[in-house]
Amino acid sequence: MAPSKPPEADSLVKRLAGPSTNKAGLAQDQSEINRIIAEASKGSKFYENEKRKDEELTARINRLLEKRDSVIKGVDLARLEKAADQILIDMEARRDLTQIIVHVDADAFYASVEVMDNPDLKGKGFGVGGGVLTTASYEARKCGVRSAMPMHIAKKLYPELIIVPCRFSRYSEVSKSLMSILRRYDPTMNPAGFDEAYLNITQYCSEHELGAEECVQVIRDEVHKETGLTISAGIAPNKPSGQFMLPFDRKGIVAFMKDLSVRKVPGIGRVNERILEAIGVKTCGDIYTQRAVITLLDHELGLHGLLHAHLGIGSNVVEPHIREERKSVGVERTFRAVGDSSKLMEILENIAESLEEDCEQTGWAGKTLTLKYKLHTYEVFTRARSLNRYIRSKEDIFSIGSELLRKELPLTVRLLGLRLTHLKDLRDKGDRGIKRFFKDIGDQPPSKRNRLNDEDAPSGTLMEDDVEEIPMDQAVVSANGTPNPSPSREGQRFSPNVKDPPEGQQLEGRERLICPVCSTSLLTDNDGLNAHMDYCLSRGTIAELATLGSQGDGPITPNKKVPCGPAKSRPAPNPFLLSKRK
């Protein structure tokens, strides 16, 4: 027998290829590409760090397997399977197939915008970005060029690669027109980054007597006509530059999920993919086969989340981004490794200044300051300090931040960052404008989050991720929108398509009311209507603000948003998270 390669070799090669490789299905020979990337990376500090992380993960997986083998002894697996089957039945009973949720995603967004602005780029292999690519054109992707790939490696894969600089402000402009079109079809549309959004078109379809696919075709045509962008839409999962609808029945959905890689499930990234692979789960169909073992390792793997994935149940709640839900604001910068302490302090001071500007612009102050640093070896550390007051000035930020850094010196680092958390909304005090009338509405703290509830609350960020195929993600198929805080109980009756009201919610006092702002019909009471109007109005205000640019004393901001209808809690966004634990 020839000696076999160390077990981590393959996973390391794959890891080096970057986070988005597995999602992008264009390249013909991924393993050859991965080999080139690994070759080009070899010997660098980055490579050494990836190797270390890969080995740590291997060790973690081995510990998990040991635990599985010890805990499985004498266990009646058939019994565990039956218990899991009962949970699946309960989940099916709660599944809501009535909502038409659409996920739209612009095809190679940044690259498309660049081609529109400079037609010479059409058909050429190019990358957008600087030292690290933010995105790549389709031609470049065919050769393995990916986002988050360093330029020098991309050029090995594609020697004629053209590099065009990133122009965020331009992408932001185009994004705004895209989003405003989408909003016509669902005013509560939820943008997920510059180029992506979730829509609930149920109401639009019924009011305009349109079928789902028909409606989405209209949306796509309209976007193309008005912005020049081509977009993909999943009324379910989808393919590039097309649209795809999943059947709206249980069997069809589960059949579709069967061969879908678990990597496509939101919350399952490269690490969790490897962990699941180790217990024999590569696809959502495998989740069912391995349900007994998953039950045994529930704490580490999250049985409920995985069973939901198997059934293809995700969130069907689409809500707009809410300013109040911001949890942190931060700035970080990467630079060539620096060991000189006073130089580091200088950099930190610049970062503190940027953070002050961000706080100023967004209207936040924070009570906890976290310093982040990455050593020249790529190891990352954080150090935090909580204060008894809210800060946002450069002076305060730098004085606390430099103190945190000073305690760590001497260091040789390639990244420094500062982040404020435990925020206070500085715009939240004005007894002016609309807010005065809605002051006490929606003031309750967010309901307790429950990790077993499937829900997503993506928030806008800045970078494009150039996955080619839109993952079978969050909102694809309708799920039961009623987060049920109690873990599955026995004896749940099977009642398809019936949506239970959330527990503890009374429907008394609610009636059909028409919102005077957006004309939406709401099942709610007076307070609910007021809260809804607050939100409606504030969204308009925010939109105006955004177009006008920042205006010193920010006028009106919404209070905590309360959705219309029976109040929905907003459960944990990441139901599939696999816990670690030694």
Added chain:
DNA sequence: GCGGATCAC
């Protein structure tokens, strides 16, 4: 509350 890890975009 802190620090590490993971994930999405």
Added chain:
DNA sequence: TATGGTGATCCGC
């Protein structure tokens, strides 16, 4: 000549 930035969540302590 050499691997990003912002924000969020969860776990163990």
